[in-house]
Amino acid sequence: MGRAMPGCRGIGGRLRAGFVLVATLTASISGAAAQDASPAAKPDVKSExxxxxxxxxxxxxxxxxxxxxxxxxxxxxxxxxxxxxxxxxxxxxxxxxxxxxxxxxxxxxxxxxxxxxxxxxxxxxxxxxxxxxxxxxxxxxxxxxxxxxxxxxxxxxxxxxxxxxxxx
Missing domain, CATH: 2.60.40 (Immunoglobulin-like)
Structure with a gap:
């Protein structure tokens, strides 16, 4: 079996670690998407x-x-x-x-x-x-x-x- 992450023991610990990793990546991607969308959300003064x-x-x-x-x-x-x-x-x-x-x-x-x-x-x-x-x-x-x-x-x-x- 593979090594458990520090502080995580057994299959349950690996699943929790994987869940934490997926949640962290999802939050990072969502934050980056929100930052990319924010300039488009602002009105373009020149076009107005x-x-x-x-x-x-x-x-x-x-x-x-x-x-x-x-x-x-x-x-x-x-x-x-x-x-x-x-x-x-x-x-x-x-x-x-x-x-x-x-x-x-x-x-x-x-x-x-x-x-x-x-x-x-x-x-x-x-x-x-x-x-x-x-x-x-x-x-x-x-x-x-x-x-x-x-x-x-x-x-x-x-x-x-x-x-x-x-x-x-």
Missing amino acids: AKSDAPPLKIELNRLEPAGDACRTYMLVDNGRGPALKSLKVDLFAFDTEGVAQKRLAVELGPVQEKKTVVRLFDFAGLACPKIGRLLLNDVLACEGGDATRESCLERIETTSKTSAAFDR
């Missing part, structure tokens, strides 16, 4: 701050033919946000079948604090009835106050008043 940022609403307001191009009217509503010196976005136009047709980088700024503006730009070589969807693919630049590309992208809410969808 981002969710509290006022929305930056961008609306696809109108599409109209302009020669061989489709003139696009974008309404940028910064009604509750700080001024932006620059807001450059990466857009993709998809046809009515969902196939990407054109990519365009567009400067929508500057946008004054608590102001709404309309910006026009053309998708050259693309007829308006062929546009089924406009995708805000990314924010290329966002400058003003403490704005970053990431924080601007998180603030943007897209809508459309045209037959073409507009989303991010």
Whole structure:
């Protein structure tokens, strides 16, 4: 038979020693798991701050033919946000079948604090009835106050008043 732990005699002592060892390990693992979980349990101040940022609403307001191009009217509503010196976005136009047709980088700024503006730009070589969807693919630049590309992208809410969808 094996050696008993000091202070433990016979099979009963070994069982008690094994039980004490298992209980100690279980308590250690539980404590470590609680420590690992505690940072996740604390609210993330950075993510809360981002969710509290006022929305930056961008609306696809109108599409109209302009020669061989489709003139696009974008309404940028910064009604509750700080001024932006620059807001450059990466857009993709998809046809009515969902196939990407054109990519365009567009400067929508500057946008004054608590102001709404309309910006026009053309998708050259693309007829308006062929546009089924406009995708805000990314924010290329966002400058003003403490704005970053990431924080601007998180603030943007897209809508459309045209037959073409507009989303991010």
